[in-house]
Amino acid sequence: MPMSNAFHKRLSAILPDIVSFFGTPFHIYDETGICNTCDTLNAAFHTLEGFKEYFAVKALPNPAIMNILRKKGFGFDCSSVPELVLARKIGATGEELMFTSNNTSDEQFRQAMTSGGCILNLDDISLISKLPKIRELICFRYNPGPQRSGNHIIGNPVEAKYGVTHDQIQAAYEKAIQMGIRRFGIHTMLASNERDYTYMVETADMLLEIITELHQKLHITFEFINIGGGLGIPYTPEDTPFDLAAMAGGIIESLAEFKENHSWAPRLYMESGRYITGPHGALVTSVINHKHTYRNYVGVDASMSALMRPGMYGAYHHVHVHGKDHLPVSGPVDVVGALCENNDKFAVQRPLQKTCEGDILVIHDTGAHGHSMGFNYNGHLRPQELMLQKDGSVALIRRAETMADYFATLAFAPRTMPAP
Numbered sequence: 001m002p003m004s005n006a007f008h009k010r011l012s013a014i015l016p017d018i019v020s021f022f023g024t025p026f027h028i029y030d031e032t033g034i035c036n037t038c039d040t041l042n043a044a045f046h047t048l049e050g051f052k053e054y055f056a057v058k059a060l061p062n063p064a065i066m067n068i069l070r071k072k073g074f075g076f077d078c079s080s081v082p083e084l085v086l087a088r089k090i091g092a093t094g095e096e097l098m099f100t101s102n103n104t105s106d107e108q109f110r111q112a113m114t115s116g117g118c119i120l121n122l123d124d125i126s127l128i129s130k131l132p133k134i135r136e137l138i139c140f141r142y143n144p145g146p147q148r149s150g151n152h153i154i155g156n157p158v159e160a161k162y163g164v165t166h167d168q169i170q171a172a173y174e175k176a177i178q179m180g181i182r183r184f185g186i187h188t189m190l191a192s193n194e195r196d197y198t199y200m201v202e203t204a205d206m207l208l209e210i211i212t213e214l215h216q217k218l219h220i221t222f223e224f225i226n227i228g229g230g231l232g233i234p235y236t237p238e239d240t241p242f243d244l245a246a247m248a249g250g251i252i253e254s255l256a257e258f259k260e261n262h263s264w265a266p267r268l269y270m271e272s273g274r275y276i277t278g279p280h281g282a283l284v285t286s287v288i289n290h291k292h293t294y295r296n297y298v299g300v301d302a303s304m305s306a307l308m309r310p311g312m313y314g315a316y317h318h319v320h321v322h323g324k325d326h327l328p329v330s331g332p333v334d335v336v337g338a339l340c341e342n343n344d345k346f347a348v349q350r351p352l353q354k355t356c357e358g359d360i361l362v363i364h365d366t367g368a369h370g371h372s373m374g375f376n377y378n379g380h381l382r383p384q385e386l387m388l389q390k391d392g393s394v395a396l397i398r399r400a401e402t403m404a405d406y407f408a409t410l411a412f413a414p415r416t417m418p419a420p
Contacts, residue, residue, distance in 0.1 A: 067090050
């Protein structure tokens with residue numbers, strides 16, 4: 001079910017007061033729900049020594065949220081230098097950080113390896129020779145190609161730009177050994193928003209098979225396998241939740257069998273983002289207009305620039321009209337923003353309760369890849385972020401963008417290269 005009943009209840013009780021105090025639009029996150037999910041994930045793998053979740057910063061890069069996650073023992077998976085800097089600003093350092101970049105420049109590697117370093121997760125065999133200095137620990141991102149299928153979001157592994165191929169993986173670790181590296185891990189990321197737990201168990205089994213082969217051929221021991229993220233959430237009312245307990249049970253069993261056969265076993269790492277924060281966020285927006293042409297449109301004061309998933313992927317986000325849950329739905333409407341793009345729609349032909357100007361719409365499950373994918377097309381400014389705290393108070397954790405922010409990059413010292 002989109003948005004837990006507990007979050008729905010907590011938010012609905014004070015939503016008009018929040019709107020009156022902060023104005024709309026805004027993303028709001030539920031501290032209680034996030035903490036509960038963290039605890040559930042850690043509990044599922046509590047028997048595995050060294051288990052660690054590296055939260056995918058790209059999902060929700062806000063230090064207020066990241067501080068909560070760090071207190072739960074999470075590390076951070078970063079795909080860019082600014083994400084690393086953000087994680088370091090809240091105190092994360094060294095092997096609390098995984099740098100999973102792709103198409104990485106020499107300068108980006110140099111910056112990543114300063115200020116306490118991080119685990120480098122290399123996306124291509126050619127990158128190891130580009131490192132500015134030799135690392136003690138190295139990890140490669142593995143792409144199995146036709147041996148596995150992806151899903152509709154992340155695509156076919158053969159077509160993915162990510163990772164070292166099956167035919168390259170042994171040579172990659174051989175090269176690392178020749179350069180003096182002595183500590184090793186392996187990573188993969190094959191699916192996104194996958195709700196079939198067996199897929200993730202199969203991914204762990206795949207990595208255990210690969211490290212068995214590499215151990216036999218290269219005589220190296222792997223400190224960890226990282227099965228990536230991709231755990232799905234139920235966006236639609238009909239979706240079934242991901243069976244975390246079943247996934248954990250399957251992977252724990254596989255690791256136990258591996259240890260029995262080899263007298264050692266790697267630690268298990270993950271890099272979930274959506275699963276941790278996605279269901280615990282909502283985009284709150286006000287109805288400002290109605291239009292009746294070939295379709296019926298409900299215009300709101302947020303736009304695709306605040307949540308691009310529906311426009312980019314055709315993704316479904318559940319929508320409810322605050323205070324009207326008990327009323328019957330009427331004919332389908334498109335819920336739209338003000339961008340000069342026809343895909344600026346939060347819902348398409350969605351049955352919804354009849355709305356009036358000033359009504360509050362709550363768009364569910366925006367706690368991951370919502371605000372973080374925002375943009376400024378048409379000069380639209382990204383909204384504020386709020387957190388519903390455990391004590392019932394609501395804190396501003398990112399202010400709304402201003403026109404001064406938008407024009408800031410136009411304030412610069414002139415530079416002109418002379419004509420030859």
